[in-house]
Amino acid sequence: MPDLAQLLAAEVPLSWYLILSVILFVIGAAGFLIRRNIITVFMCIELMLNAVNLSFIAFSHKLKMVDGHIYSFFVMVVAAAEAAVGLAIILTVFKNRETLEIDEVSSLKL
Amino acid sequence: MTETVFFYCFAALAVAGAILTVTMRNAVHCAISLIASLGGVAGLYLMLHAEFLFAVQIVLYIGGIMVLFLFVIMLVNLEAAARERQFHRSWVGGLLCAGGTGAMLAWFWLRGAGTLRLPPAVQPTPREGGNVESLAMVLFRDYLVPFELASLLLLVAIVGGVMMAKKRI
Amino acid sequence: MSEWFSQPWLIPLIVGACILLLSPLAVAFTVLLERKVLADMQARLGPMRVGPQGLLQTIADAVKLLMKEDTVPAEANRILFRLSPVVTFFTAATALTVIPFSGRFQVTDTNVALLVITAMSSVGILGIILGGWSSNSHYSLLGGLRSGAQLISYEVALGLSLVCGVMMANTLSMQGIVQAQMERGVWFAFDNFGLMLIPTMIFLIASVAETNRAPFDLPEAESELVAGFHTEYSGFRWGVYMLSEYISMFAIGSVLVTLFFGGWLRPFPNVAWLEIPFNYGAPVVIFGGFGLLCFYLTRKQPIRGYALGLAGVGALLWVAALVFLIPAFNREAAPVFWWALKLVTVLYLFIWLRGTFPRYRYDQLMNVGWKVLIPTALGAILLNAVVGMARAAR
Numbered sequence: 001m002p003d004l005a006q007l008l009a010a011e012v013p014l015s016w017y018l019i020l021s022v023i024l025f026v027i028g029a030a031g032f033l034i035r036r037n038i039i040t041v042f043m044c045i046e047l048m049l050n051a052v053n054l055s056f057i058a059f060s061h062k063l064k065m066v067d068g069h070i071y072s073f074f075v076m077v078v079a080a081a082e083a084a085v086g087l088a089i090i091l092t093v094f095k096n097r098e099t100l101e102i103d104e105v106s107s108l109k110l
Numbered sequence: 111m112t113e114t115v116f117f118y119c120f121a122a123l124a125v126a127g128a129i130l131t132v133t134m135r136n137a138v139h140c141a142i143s144l145i146a147s148l149g150g151v152a153g154l155y156l157m158l159h160a161e162f163l164f165a166v167q168i169v170l171y172i173g174g175i176m177v178l179f180l181f182v183i184m185l186v187n188l189e190a191a192a193r194e195r196q197f198h199r200s201w202v203g204g205l206l207c208a209g210g211t212g213a214m215l216a217w218f219w220l221r222g223a224g225t226l227r228l229p230p231a232v233q234p235t236p237r238e239g240g241n242v243e244s245l246a247m248v249l250f251r252d253y254l255v256p257f258e259l260a261s262l263l264l265l266v267a268i269v270g271g272v273m274m275a276k277k278r279i
Numbered sequence: 280m281s282e283w284f285s286q287p288w289l290i291p292l293i294v295g296a297c298i299l300l301l302s303p304l305a306v307a308f309t310v311l312l313e314r315k316v317l318a319d320m321q322a323r324l325g326p327m328r329v330g331p332q333g334l335l336q337t338i339a340d341a342v343k344l345l346m347k348e349d350t351v352p353a354e355a356n357r358i359l360f361r362l363s364p365v366v367t368f369f370t371a372a373t374a375l376t377v378i379p380f381s382g383r384f385q386v387t388d389t390n391v392a393l394l395v396i397t398a399m400s401s402v403g404i405l406g407i408i409l410g411g412w413s414s415n416s417h418y419s420l421l422g423g424l425r426s427g428a429q430l431i432s433y434e435v436a437l438g439l440s441l442v443c444g445v446m447m448a449n450t451l452s453m454q455g456i457v458q459a460q461m462e463r464g465v466w467f468a469f470d471n472f473g474l475m476l477i478p479t480m481i482f483l484i485a486s487v488a489e490t491n492r493a494p495f496d497l498p499e500a501e502s503e504l505v506a507g508f509h510t511e512y513s514g515f516r517w518g519v520y521m522l523s524e525y526i527s528m529f530a531i532g533s534v535l536v537t538l539f540f541g542g543w544l545r546p547f548p549n550v551a552w553l554e555i556p557f558n559y560g561a562p563v564v565i566f567g568g569f570g571l572l573c574f575y576l577t578r579k580q581p582i583r584g585y586a587l588g589l590a591g592v593g594a595l596l597w598v599a600a601l602v603f604l605i606p607a608f609n610r611e612a613a614p615v616f617w618w619a620l621k622l623v624t625v626l627y628l629f630i631w632l633r634g635t636f637p638r639y640r641y642d643q644l645m646n647v648g649w650k651v652l653i654p655t656a657l658g659a660i661l662l663n664a665v666v667g668m669a670r671a672a673r
Contacts, residue, residue, distance in 0.1 A: 012117045017154070018219065020121050024128050024147070026212035031132030033204025034197045039137050039183060043144050046175065047128055050151050053163075061158040066241060066248050069163055073249070076170050077260045081267035083175045087182045088274030094186045103199060138412060142359075145405070165394035173401025174431070180408050181427050184420060242390060242451055 017058035024051035038090055038100045042083075049079050116157060123150030135196055137183045145176050162242045291386045298375050298386070306525040307337040313630045320634040331585035332576060334592075347514035352414055355511065359413035364516045367406030368523040374399040374530035379453045381543045381614030392453040393445065396534055397438060400489060403527060404430045410520070411508035422507030425497050425641065432648040433488040433495075436481055439656035443478035443663045444538040447471070457542040464549040468539040471666050477659040479539045481652055483628075486531040488648070491524060492629055494636035497644055532625040533618070540621050543614035558613040562603040565620070570596035 028047030035041050053072035060068025094100055127147025134140045152167040198204060249257060311326070311334070318325030326333030351360055377392040379385040389395065404427055411423020445451060447467050448459040460466055468479040488495035497507075509520045536542060545557045573593030580586040603609055603616070639647065 012113055012157070015219070016117065016121075017158075020124065020154075022212060022215045022219070023125055024151075026208050026215070027125070027128040027132055029211055030205055030208035031128075033207055034201040035132065036194075036196060036198050037137060039179065039186075040131070040140050043131055043140055043179065046171070047131060047144065047147065050148060050171075054151055054154060057155055057158050057160050057163060061160070066245050067252075069160055069241070069245055070249055070253050072163060073166065073245075074256060074260055076166060077264065080170060080175060081263050083178055084267045085270045085274070087178055088271045090182060091185060092274055100186060101194070138356075138359075138409075142409070161389065161391045162394070165391045165398050168398035169394065169401050173398065173404060173434070177401075177404055177408065177427055177431060180405070180412070181424065184408075184412055184424060 014058055014062045018055055021051045021055040021058070024048075024054065036101045036103060038093070038102055038105070041102060042086055042090070046079060046083075049075055113157060117154070120150045120153035120157070123147070124154070125150075138180065141176060141179050141183060144179075145172055148172055148176070159241060162245055290383060294380065294384050295376065295386045298372065302372065302375065302526050302529065303341075303522060305529070306522050307341060309525055309528075309626060310337045310340075310521075312626070313633075316627065316630045317634050320631075331580055331589040331592075334589075341518065344514055344518040349514045349516065350511075352416065352511050354415040356413040356415065359409050360511075361516070363406045363410030363413060364512070364519040364523070365406075366409070367403050368519050368526070370399040370403040370406065371523040371526040371530060375526065375533070377453055378530065378533040379457060379537065379542060380618055381611070382454070382457075383611070384615060385454070388452050388454045390450070390452050393441060393451045393456070393534070393538070396530060397434070397441070400527065400531070401430075401434055403523070406523075407508050410512070414508075414511035416511050418505045418510045419508050422510065426491065426508055429488060429491075429495065429497055429644060429648075432645060433485045433652070436648060436652040436656050437485040437489060439653065439660060440478035440482040440485065441534075441538065442660055443475060443656075446660070446664060446667065447475065448538075453537055453542070456538055457544060460541050461544055461548050464547075466539065466541040466544075471663055471670070474659070474663055474666055475539070478656065478663070479535075481656050481659065482535055482539065485648075485652060486535060487629060487632060488644075490528045490531055490629075492528070493633040494638050495644060496638060497641055528626065528629065529622065532622050532629070535625055536618065536621040541617075543618040545613065545617050558609060559604060561620075562609075562613070562616050563600045566596045566600035566603070570594070570600065 025048050028044045028051060031044035031047065032041055035044065053075055056068040056072045056075075060066060090100065093105060097105060099105070124147045127143045127145070127150060130143035131140050131147060134143060148167065148171045152164050152172075155161075155164040155167060314336070315325045315333070326336035329336045329339045351357060374396045376386040377388060377395050379388065407430070408423045408427045411419040411421075411426065414420075444456065444467050447463075447470055448456040450456060450459065456467075463470065467475050469475065491497075509517055512520060541548065545553070545561075547553050547557075570593040573589050573596065577586040577589045577593070580589060603612065
């Protein structure tokens, strides 16, 4: 059986994956902090989770353990649950307020 | 050589998708850029011998969560929002915070690059049959309670979603 | 020259090229089959004009589609409008690459092949949703939204019924699944004292919904939504949507065949004395019978050219039947023949369903998906797991 992964044997050092993970995380964090649209903010959260998953799996590959895979598996489960509830909340907010700008939904602000 | 080229391709896809997600005006375009970014990361998973997570990433993220996002974007009318200003009033502060985080992580990496001592590989990777079997063994033996808790979390999410969507219960 | 034939990339390359080149042709004849069978069910003749008995009708249709003007709505999102059919086609064709056509003919087999197929079918949803959204038309948007909701809902039932089959096979690799059925000596559909028939039926129903076919063709319900998500598409792009819809039918049908009906195995794969009647007899009877039918129909053709053409087709079928008698060829071709026969049966079943059942209403569709199929599939997993473990322990 020709293994797909054997063709792409990873000789790339661990640190490259970590740097990439940091870059993705920072881009996600920047988007989370500066965007106004709630949906885009939500997407940036997914981006950050994904960056963290990448470093989990890179470490897991380096250490030859599957525990990292399991952590990122749980992160994905949490992301799915969060997306379901979060998007339902977004729909309700839009129904009640007709807007999705994050600085206009500020009733709880003092 | 080949793996380096593949790494650069997937990394470029992931970073370009991420940047476009943050900067695009139209929410649908943001979602598509995010899909590209997730696809790039999925390719990196494949390079790291995580075939199962590669498939889960595509099924769950691209096929599930992003379709849900597109769904919501189409249900809410965002045409007015696309014409307004896209960035928060205090975007300078946000950018500074994100940059600070990045600088901090980079500093840790630069200072700690030589000192990181990873323990030697504990278990030889069972390569024959791929990692699906070994993943299942660990997941259902060592992580059974977290697994059940995750299913409980999903149940809560389902109930929450139904509660939000229904007008009257 | 001889080292060329032993290269590991040779068979994948040839099979991949065959998939790309032959699948449009196969789609053309599946469409023809569909029109003919539906016509027969409705006591009509169906297409009869182009070619003998209308054999070339869909080829003519394809040429017409290629020459049609390609319009893009003025307010449409141009890039996405052009990209969406490509996404749908690409994912459908990629799903075909992990299907085993026989023990040897396959593009590739990975250890997550079944997941690759589900992944591709779930990415294919994006092409439909984005196509509906980018057309900037209400009908398209509603069709796309309906389609998204329907496909996500039924994908859950589909995945849960796949779990039963994977549990029996202990692997996610498609060849491994076929091997497991060979070792057990029974197709998974009839395994576990017939309990596996429940997930088989669930998979069948959910796959009809996944491929957007009647009675679950809500996304393109023509009496409600004009044509659903591809209302604004015309010419070649519309053709690409149609093509990928049928190719995904092939892919899903092949998964059904591989996981539950033995893939490329002949019936009763462990009974050795049945090899002669099944591997030699069945192709000869089927090809020879259709050849005979062609010769019979030549007498009814209106013009001589058609009669000659049909006679040629009949002669070709007889040649195919004779070629199957060569043992060296038969050994390689018989598994492909069995796979194709099973797939055609499944496709016929899909067409039959379309000709028989009226379309579901949208809320009925969702009720069936969430309140019937998913709980039944969960129950089937539990039941099959318990029974399978009891059998293994005995």
